[in-house]
Structures are given as structure tokens and as C-alpha cells.
Amino acid sequence: MDLMKSIAIAASGLRAQSGRMQVISENIANADSTAQAAGGDPYRRQVATFQSAMDNALGARVVKLGPVRTDPSDFQVKNEPGHPAADANGNVHYPNVNPLIEMTDMRDAQRSYSANLNVINATRTMIQRTLDILKS
Amino acid sequence: MPTPSIAAGAYANVARLTDPAAGLAKGAGEGAGGTSFGDMLKNVLSSVAEQGRKSDAQTQAMLGGKADMIDVVTAVSETEVAVQTMVAVRDKVIEAYQNIMSMPI
Numbered sequence A: 001m002d003l004m005k006s007i008a009i010a011a012s013g014l015r016a017q018s019g020r021m022q023v024i025s026e027n028i029a030n031a032d033s034t035a036q037a038a039g040g041d042p043y044r045r046q047v048a049t050f051q052s053a054m055d056n057a058l059g060a061r062v063v064k065l066g067p068v069r070t071d072p073s074d075f076q077v078k079n080e081p082g083h084p085a086a087d088a089n090g091n092v093h094y095p096n097v098n099p100l101i102e103m104t105d106m107r108d109a110q111r112s113y114s115a116n117l118n119v120i121n122a123t124r125t126m127i128q129r130t131l132d133i134l135k136s
Numbered sequence B: 001m002p003t004p005s006i007a008a009g010a011y012a013n014v015a016r017l018t019d020p021a022a023g024l025a026k027g028a029g030e031g032a033g034g035t036s037f038g039d040m041l042k043n044v045l046s047s048v049a050e051q052g053r054k055s056d057a058q059t060q061a062m063l064g065g066k067a068d069m070i071d072v073v074t075a076v077s078e079t080e081v082a083v084q085t086m087v088a089v090r091d092k093v094i095e096a097y098q099n100i101m102s103m104p105i
Helices: A002-029 A099-135 B004-029 B037-063 B069-101
Strands: A052-055 A058-066 A076-078 A090-096
Touching: A002 A052, A002 A058, A002 A099, A002 B069, A099 B069, B037 B069
Parallel strands: none
Antiparallel strands: A052 A058, A076 A090
16 A cells, blocks of 8 residues: 555654664764874764665665765864873874764754654554545 | 554454354355455455564564564554454444345345
8 A cells, every 4th residue: 555655665764864863872972082092093973874775675765874974074183181092292183073063963863753753643644534434 | 562462362363253254255155256255354354464463573573672663663553554444344344234134124
């Protein structure tokens, strides 16, 4: 049934957004993860990508989480000579994670998730209303 | 969400329903030369039972930490629609049968 198909497509959106949420939570959790050795690179921010994929069993285009890429922007540099990861000049590289950007991404993921849930709810209502004809 | 024990009872009931339907198919299908109502009912019942089994398996896998909650939600809602459709059709058929039986001759 087409209505069950749209529920399955919306479910793929839910799955993709929850995967994105996982990447965002990794970024936020690792916002202070510095290198283990002196002068090394800290955690690099990750970015989730989405791609449209044909689901042959379903016969519709669903959304899938693409490869998780790294953000090539520069690391934050703080002068902390006492830090174990500080280089010869006393500078420590901190991850290129900006909490404000992560918060915005998180809100975006949350809204997209809700939108897909609304699609599922609306489809369920349509199915129920159609069944009501059979019941009355 | 159906707990496994309740669901197991429900499937046993559905499976029991399938057997009389097989008998019904034999009786009603004779000489009709097409898909009898009994056959149709049997097919619908077995597909509903199959879907119920799938959604129950998903629920158990989720409780075991192996399946996604989203898969459980879609499987359970698919079963819900299938069962509701089956029940609505059954009610309609029984209503039609009772209408015929109460017809004054």
C-alpha cells in the first residue's frame, strides 16, 4: 500500500536524523579532546552527509546517511604551557568544534526528526480515516 | 506494544482461526471454480499472522538491544493496520450474513 510506503520512507528519514544526532553528540562530547602527545592533532570535527538512495524492495527513493566527513577548518590554539599536549611554544591545539554551531545543527536534526514523525502521524490518520469507512 | 506472551496467545488464536477457514474453503469452493471466500479469508489471516510474528520478533530483538526502535514502530503500525482491516472486513461479512439470516421467508 502506498500509505505504508510513505511511513517506511519517513522512517528512513528518522534513521538518517538519528545517525546525524550521533555525529553531533560525538562532536559535542569531544569538544575538549586534545592530542595525547605534545604538539599532536586533537579531535577533528565530523560532519554527517545525507544522500538519496533507491530502495528496490520498497520501490521508492529513501534517504541514507552518507559517509561521515571531517571538517578541514583550522584548530583552535590556546596558550597553555602546563598542558601535557602543549608544543615547544606552549600552544595547545583544541578541536575545531564550535558549541554554537553544534547546537544549531542539533536543533536542525531535532526539527527534521519531528517533521518525519509528523508525516508518519498524518499517514496513520489517513489510513485510520479510510478504515472508518469500512467500519461504519 | 504487545508483550510476547499476549502476542503468542493472539497468534495461537489466529492460527486456530486459519484451520476452520481451510475447512470452509473446501466446502464453499466446491463447484464454484474460482477463489472462494474461504480461500481469501485464509490468505488474509495467514498474512496477518505472519506480519504479527514479524513485529513481535522486532519487539523482542529491541528488548534484547539488537533492533532499532524505528523498525519496531513501523512493524507494529503495519501489523495494527493489517489487523484492523481484517477485523473490519470480518465484521462486515458477519453483518451481511446476519442480514440474510434474519430475512423473512
